Amino acid sequence: MSFTLRGRIESRLAAGIAPLLAALGLAATITEWWPLALAGTMIGVGLAFEIVLDRRVDYQPGWASVPLAAFELGAIMGIVYALDISAPLTVALAFFAGSWLLGLVLMHGVFPYVRLSYGEDGGELGRAGAAVAVLVLVSLALFAGVALAMQPPTVHLSAGIHEGPLILDHAQNLVGEPGAVVRGGIVVTADNVTIRNVTVIGGENGIEVDDAHNVTLDRVRISGVKLDGIHVRRSSVAIRNCLIHSPAGEYAQGIDISFGFDLAPSVVEDCTVVGGREGIVTHFANAHVEDNRVSGTTLRGLTLTEMSMAMVEGNEVTDALGVGIFCGDYSECEIDDNSVHGIRPDRASGDTTRMGVGILAHYNAKAVLGDNEVSDSPGGTRAVLGAEISRSD
């Protein structure tokens, strides 16, 4: 079809109404902004493509919609990642595919059926088109405005030492400038808190998250604390790119996420944990533990226990005493693509299950193992006390 620029914009916006309404419904249902952000991104990218195409293409054959959609999808996903829009990948792809198909049906079937001169008008929809365009753009602007207005404030932590503990009891983004250090810990008790680029030194726990949801800890560095580097209770968190040096104290752990089984899964990703009794531990929690590096622990490298449900993927556990990865006490664990190396026997404990076991399923736990690499660990892989190990295909 030979579209006019106005025709491209009106058709695109009219085709965007249904996806926008669907996104609105989904956003209201799950009380999240990402569906609207995704729909807005799709419409925005679509309009940008239309403007670019209008200058370059006099006639757009039907088949061109496929390669154009591929380019468009690439651009949308790039923006989704760049803006950190937290849309699940499969949902985002399905949403795009559905919207694209609907657009095809509308532009090739419904619009020409309803409006006699749709084709010869180059896709323009007359007065209805202008009204639709205004409606969609105003709606998007409204949603964006409300979303922005509801975003938590950003607090910048200047370079230098700040005495803690800092108590974050309302939604906010705490962003540290280079050299920003908190001495004495941070306590988060509010939902929708992000802490980014902050170093924490000392205190009981480095960062403590209590009864809070949608908390993100990104690029935090923690050292010199007495107990846990990151201590999470009854909360759902996303912890990314962290660095934790735990002391060898009797109760010190790198990251402890506990008692959030009924909450959204927590994520620990791309973190480095050195020392402590346990590097990363979950009790009665849902968690994805991925691509982390844990070393020098004195009890276990990774522990998933007390009816936890966990996916443990792509982690590297080295130089641990006793056990590398532990799935225990009725927990269910998917353990895949991990590298476990140099797990030393804990002869002093006298516990036969701690004799350098790379992966241990313990006390009625169920572990599904994928393609893990266990080496230099004399205990190998074991299941004890009614636990089961099975292999994924």
Add this chain to the structure above:
Amino acid sequence: MSATKECAIVGGGLAGLVGYATLRHRGLTPAEIAVFGTDPDPAGQWRVRAAAIRQRRMRSESDGHCAPRSFPGLAVRASIRRKSPVPLVESWLDRYRPTVGEFLEHVEEVRGETGWDESFRRRRVERISAADGGFELEGLGRFRHVFVATGHPGLAVPPELERDPRAVHAYEPHEYRENVEIVGAGMAAATEWLNALAAGANVVSVRRREPDRRPLNLPRQFFTRRGLAAFHRTDSAERQALLRGWSAPSYPAGRAWDEPVERARRAGRFRVAAEVNGYDQVICATGFERGYAHDPLLARLVTEHGLATAGNWIVLEPDSTVGALTNGERTLALAGVAGQWAFPAADTLMGAKYAARGFTRKVEACRSR
């Protein structure tokens, strides 16, 4: 004086049918529309010409139909009828060309569904005269709105061949002799090359210039507002030049056209020449007479009403109406080749729809309705 009636369609061919279907779609009853023509079959004349050149497929695509709505087009209908997605896929790839049979079947459907025969009157209109609140069709009554779709004025034959007994026009029934010269280089000529070669003839293509190769009569953007907006902004001289340029011969690219010709060329059965040169049959694939002056009805209309013209064309408004004779109470629109000043591909089905929609909008907006 008899009462003024609503709408008249002058011309009972395909463009007339498109105009009729569009008016009916917008709610006019058969009683409100009179169609004047010489053959009740709207495809009657077209059918004869298509048969003469043994045309099997349309040059137009899925949108080239007579129904008022663009969708569903012929590809969708063919897919449903054949229970196969192939026509839709072909359309998606811009490779769908309806067969002549499918197109004629569709014309019959539209004819039946719209009640065409209820409105058709077998009368030739000799004169259209502007009158108070409408137009007087000589001897046929007064109508508020008139849609003129008289079609091509006649077959064009080069003057030097007019009295040549060897010559036949491509659109007249004919067989092929052993040695055939085919004058012209457009779609009909290309079709005739293949026909004559398939019949075993030796073919000389007589042409003075190489044809353009394009899928449709015009670049596609000139079928929509994208190209039309710029076309409508041109001044008279530039527009005439554009229309003359687009009237140069063309036919689609593709192996189906090229391979038989190339095989025959290698076998010494096909060659190109600039002049007719003594073969025993000359087929004139030279199209139609060009210009309103060849149509007595239009020529009289221009002369009697002092209408503005530019070269071969009657000057029209962008919606295909004659501005000098159209106002809030009456409408005169030209469809078919006579409408080229408004829509350069006016002699296509898309062109007929363009004129029909413009005409219908005027009828709907008429103060007397």
